[in-house]
Amino acid sequence: MIRNRCVAGAARWAMCSLVLAILAEPVAWGTMDSDPAAAQRLDRLVRAARTFNYDATFVYHHDGKMDEMRIIHRYANGEERERLVTLSGSTREVLRDQAKVTCIIPDDQTVVVGKSRPQSVYGTPVLTASGYREHYRLTLLGAARTAGRSAEIISIEPRDLFRYGYRLWLDEQTGLLLRSELRDPAGKILESVVYTNLATPETIPDSLLRPEISGNGFSWYTTLDSMELPKRSSKWAPGWLPKGFSMREREETPLPSGKMPLEHLVYGDGLASLSIYVEQLPKSAPALIGASRMGAVNAFGAMIGEFQLTVVGEVPLETVRKVAQSIDYRG
């Protein structure tokens, strides 16, 4: 009977230990099943995307449609310049340098110009983002062949339902991206990019980085006058964010209407990000009320008085909606 009591006691102790282990802090639990090798590959990808010269074509698959595009990236004297141009359908282009991003959309007779942020985004290795592994499980899945090159497959799996995940095929030789899939928390593929050709020339001439479209006669929309402001001074704040999201940037952009400037708050967890825009609309301007989808990017709009609140993010609809519903104003 004493022996049985000891066995029973040991079993209880083991069970308690197991329960305690299961209830352990998610950081510890999370890092136990993330692969350091996968994280290293991601760091290599971030550096390669910034510092390599490459000229590549790829197919962007989304919403049952495919768009073929070409991307040209040059890194010289510590500066990046790049150009993205469509190869199917109407010609649309995006040009990016250290100062600005210019999107030329002939279909809408529109040019949209915004600030580029090469340092803040491209200079941040994935691993150093705080709590990154707490919210995603990184796994090295194995090897494959794509675009005629050998690749390693990395899985980035979200640990909750409020963010998306990725599956990435990385070139073994350069570390550059060869294929990517954006997946919802259930694993469903929302969109994918498949490279069909990748070249890494020593030099890239200026001619390849100039637009084919002039944009003359188009309507121009710009946020170049935006000013970065202290993060804590906004009068608007979300009451709820997914775990691990913190404010990354806050800026204001003057508007030609002379009304209060457009306020832009950016929150992120190191991989996913969402933006809150607060804009005082002119009386004649229509408002976005409710949900809207821009590919894998979800938006949710509401009006408070004359203020249009819009939450935009590459996150599930439920996430942008919860954030939008939680926004408060502090006078």
Added chain:
Amino acid sequence: MNDHENLSALVDDELNGDQVEEAIDRMISDETLRRRYSRYLLIGELLRGRTAAISVPERDGPLGGPLLAPGFAERVMAAIPPASPRGSEGGNVVKLPVRGDDGTPSPSRPASARPLWPALAASIVLSASAGFLVARQIPPSSFAPRPAASAAGVSATRPGADRVSRENTDASDARAGATAVSSVAGVAAHSIPAGARNASQRDWAAQDPRIRRRLQSYLVAHSEFLGGGMQGMLPYARVVALAGKPGGDTGGGR
């Protein structure tokens, strides 16, 4: 006054006898006006906290949720102070017009505590007498309270996860240093109308061109923060793909 202004005034009990009859005659013959009127009634009910949270089953996720966060009506009503002069000091009342969801302005109304209920009651009686039931516009099932299990807080369990994570909230950064929410003078929060349920996942291409352009500029600015640096310019592939005319190559389903 245009039709929109007439409806606002009808709900606010600001019309005389002849004007009321004229407004009702217009609604009898115009379905758009009837739907808008029912939305105004719903908005009023929500602001007065007389309607349970409306559950909206999500098409894209397993989480249903209230159309409005619990306590939303109370927060809004607490933020609306008694009327005082525009631009008065101390961040107090500034009369802000309420915008209809079709973008047309409504006359500035004092964000007063004048009760809406008598106007609603009168409106419903008048509506009934006009031979149509506004309540029919809103299915009774839309008012079903949220299931108790999910009302306790959002469970962030991933499919197949071997344990339930804690409630996924981390508002500490969002709230750090925040003072108590003071009144946004004159703000009558424009609640998300029942029609937004139908707008769930509405493709941006279907939006008003002015909204689309605004979203496009937002997307361009937001794309700078996407991908954690892993994807270079790829986030902009979405910008140009979405901006293309319909009729891009169809690759079939996945």
